[in-house]
Each structure stands twice: as C-alpha cells, then as structure tokens.
Amino acid sequence: MFNIRLHHMKLRSKLIVIYIVCVFIPIILTNVMFYQVTTVNIKNQKTADAEQAMTLLQAELRTVIEDAAGISYLYSIDRQLLQHLNTTYVSNDRYVESLNAISNLFNRTDTENKIISSSVIMTDNPTVLASGNIIRLEAEMRNKDWYNQINNTHPHLFVTPESISVIQRLTESRFDTYEHVLKIDLNMNHIKQILDLSSFSGDFYILDPSGQARFGRLSSGQPSELITQGRTISLDEIPRPNKAIVIGKTYQNNRYLVGWSVYGVLDEEIILSDVRQSGQFILWFAGINFIVPTIVILIISRSIHTRIKSILKHMKSVKGNNFELIPYHRERDEVGELAVEFNRMSIRIENLINDVYVAEIQKKELELRQRQAQLHALHSQINPHFLFNALETIRMRSLMKGETQTARTIQNMAKIFRKSIQWKSSFVTIREELELIESFLEIQKYRFDSKLDYHIEVDQSLLDIEIPKMAFLPFVENASIHGIENIAGIGYINIQIAQENGQLVFVIVDNGKGMDQEKIIELHHYFEAESAMGDSIGMKNVITRLRIYYGESFNFTIDSESGGGTRVLLRLPFDKI
Known part of the structure; x- marks a missing residue:
C-alpha cells in the first residue's frame, strides 16, 4: 500500500521528500542537539566559573579578615605594649617617654598593611594621655554595640553597613588592673x-x-x-x-x-545570551539549508518533469495517428535518451503505417473514387456512341451545304465526346488536355460569335507532362458559361500553364461578372463538404479527384470580386506527376 502511494507522487514531490527526510530534518536535529549540548556545556562552564569566582572572593575576604585578626594578635602578645598600657604614670613626661618606645609598633602595622584603615587601643588607665593610636576608654564607649559584643580576649568581627572592624580585649581581668580594647577598622576602599x-x-x-x-x-x-x-x-x-x-x-x-x-x-x-544569538544563526542557517537546496531541486526536477510530460503528451497523441516528434536538443541524460528512442519508434511506426496501411487505404479509396467518377461520367453521357454517329452525319451534311463553321463546331463537339468515351486511362498529357480545352472554347466562340476571345500561353517543356483527365476543363467551362455569358461586352479568357518552385501552375483569368466574397466562402464550404458529387463533372468533382491524387500537396485559390472577373490558380506537385 505504501509503495502504491509512492507511485502516485510526482517526481518533483519525491525529490523534495527525499531531501527533507534525508537531509533537512537530520541537519535540523543535529543543529538542535548541538545547540542543546552547547547550551548545557556553556551553562555548566559558566556555573563552574561563577563558583570558582565565588570561592576566590570568599578566600580573599577571609584573608583580609584573618590578616586583621593577625595584627590584633600581634598587639595582644606584645609585652612592651601591654606594659605601656598597664603602667600608672606619675607624670606626663614618663608617659610620653614610654609611648615613644612603642611608637614603631603602630607605625609599622599602619604602613605595611593596606587592609587597615585605622587601629585604635582604648584604655581606662587614667594616667594615659589620649593621642594617636591610644585613646581613653570613656563610659559612653561602653554603651556602643561593638563593645557589648566583646566576650573574651579573642578577636571579634563587628560589621556595620559602613565599616568592618576587628575588636579584641587586650586585658585579662584576673591579672590586669586596667581594661584595654583594640579596635582595628578595615580599609573599606580595599574591600x-x-x-x-x-x-x-x-x-x-x-x-x-x-x-x-x-x-x-x-x-x-x-x-x-x-x-x-x-x-x-x-x-x-x-x-x-x-x-x-x-x-x-x-x-x-x-x-x-x-x-x-x-x-x-x-x-x-x-x-546564555551568546548561545541564544547562535541559536538565531542556526535558524537562519537552517532556512538557507532548506530554501537553497529546494530551489535547486525545483530547477533540476523541472528539467526532468517538463520533458517527461512532453514525452507523455506525444505518447498520447500517437493514439490519434499524430506522430509529431519530440523536440530534441542533444540532451545526454536518461530522459533525453528516452526522447530519442521515442522519436525513432514514432518514425518507424509512421513509416510502417504509411507504407502498409495508409497506402493500401488510399489505393482502395482512389480506385473507388475513380470508379465513382467514371460512373458519373458515364451517366452524364446519353448514349455517346449514338450521339457521336449523329454528329458525324450532321457535320458531313453541313460540309456538303458549305456551312464550314457549323461543321467545325460539330467536329469539336465530336472530339469532346470521343475523349469522354475513352476513359480507360485516368491521366492524359497537358497537350491532350489543351486540345480538349481548345475544342470546348471553339464551340463557345461559335455560340457567342464575336463576344468571346481567349488566349492560351503554355511552357512548351510541359506539354508531355501527364495530369488527371479533365483536370482543367471544368474551370474553363465555368469561366465561359458562368462568367462571360452574362456580361454586355467582349469576354476574355486567359489561360497560363507554367512551372514555379518545382510545381505545375495552372492559371485561368476571365473578365466576367465575378463573385462577391460571400459566394466565394460558400463555394469553399461546398468543396470541403462530404456530400455526394453532382450528376455532371464539375469543379467539385475535379477538386476531389486532385486531392485524392496529390493529397496535401495540391492547393488552389479563387480570387474574384463582383463585376471584376475571376482568377483561379491550381498548383500540382511535380514529384507526383
């Protein structure tokens, strides 16, 4: 069932389906998977980098605090400093002298540690002068938050929104007389x-x-x-x-x-903003991957599709005996080779049909038409032998009485009857056809007296060419009887027989009453109709016979206008003569 459905799909659709299923969708899935994996990897990498940065920040802050606590520890173990703070000074000079002895301790820590903003020792020793790094521990200081958080001699961290301080008690209440508190403020700019x-x-x-x-x-x-x-x-x-x-x-x-x-x-x-941007790039890339190959597939498939449809169209036309060849431009692909082989097959079939079937049919049809034409001609004769003998008797009687013109006319009539009796051959020479035409025209001159004049111009090299019997005479008869008879003046009939472009050309021109275009169209419809021929051998009889003999190679034209005469032109191919 699936294969049957595939058989109903157009070739172009199949190519597009192949591309989408085998190329486009795998590319999209690969890009999506690559995008997802890349997103997860970048997210994990960014998270790992962030954790490392947080770990480093945590370590740096810990180092700052520990450095400050280390300085506090140095102060707490400095015996000279503790002695200076616990001594009761009898005079200010003694205090200044002791302070100068430990001043290097404060100077060294303040200059060497950029993490410290200030370090202050607060003491309740009343003999200490408040100055520099040592100040008096006042009562209001004991009410501060940082003071209340001191619980032992270990450094303690005190933090406000504006500062970070390390606070440590430097005295042991069991041994020292006075209370000393160290407060180290960290450098917030460094933080x-x-x-x-x-x-x-x-x-x-x-x-x-x-x-x-x-x-x-x-x-x-x-x-x-x-x-x-x-x-x-x-x-x-x-x-x-x-x-x-x-x-x-x-x-x-x-x-x-x-x-x-x-x-x-x-x-x-x-x-992941960079990854998102790369996702847009993937979408654009996928769109280009889809559009460009699709256009290429459409162009290539059109090259195949249109030619296959052309071959199919010509194959269907063969059923109507139309063997038109497929245009071939030397294509070298399989479709081009198929077109070449189809053309060869069409030519062979047409030749076979023409050589065997059509030729046989045309032969039978020609024989049938000839017998029909002979039958009509015989029916048109009223005992021609009797008429011929009677005409001979009248002609001899006219000569005996000296009526030479009448005798000549009767002689011409006898020639016409004699030709009509001799119907054994369907073809006559142009010379014999002209003799029949001249006999007919002489009879018409006898009839019209001086009202009719004619002129015949013939290429002498064509006189022995054979044509169907009475091929031109009906047109001469039509010109004299229907064209010249009804005009007031002298009627002229001009006949020309020549060759042009490998064709035999017969032209007859008269100056008779002519025909309007409506009458000409009516004549053409009558010639094309399939109705039976009349009882006499007229123009339709001739045109029908000529088409049987020559097929499409024969053609004729009638040019006329009312009151302006008529011109009839017949063209017969030499290769069929």
Missing part, C-alpha cells in the same frame, strides 16, 4: 576593590549569620541600593531573575567568620 575586581558576572552579597546582606555588588558593578542607604536586606528580599542560578559559599572553619556566607545570583538568560 570595595576586592568586590569590584571579582570575576563573578552576576549579583553577589555578603550575608551575616542571621541571613542579612551587609555588603553586595550588582552585575552592573554598582553596590546594592538598599545596602548603600545604610539598610540591610534579608535573604528572601534579594532580587532574583526568572531563571536564576544561585551559588552560596558559607564559611565553615573560620572562627572569625563562622556563619557568614557569600551569596551569588546569576541570570541564566544573560550568561
């Missing part, structure tokens, strides 16, 4: 530089243990608006795109940053 230089391509935030975003940077490179306004946002308030890739890195093994995390948000549409 901002770390955030700005991060290779993470999305938005990221630094979350405290409670899940509040303390710092952040948007993908545009700008800090989060809520954070810059001095407010924090919770994890649930962080904006996320429709297709978000979330990466969170939590500090686990760092005692300063326990519970803190770095939280990043990527927009999948942004990181």
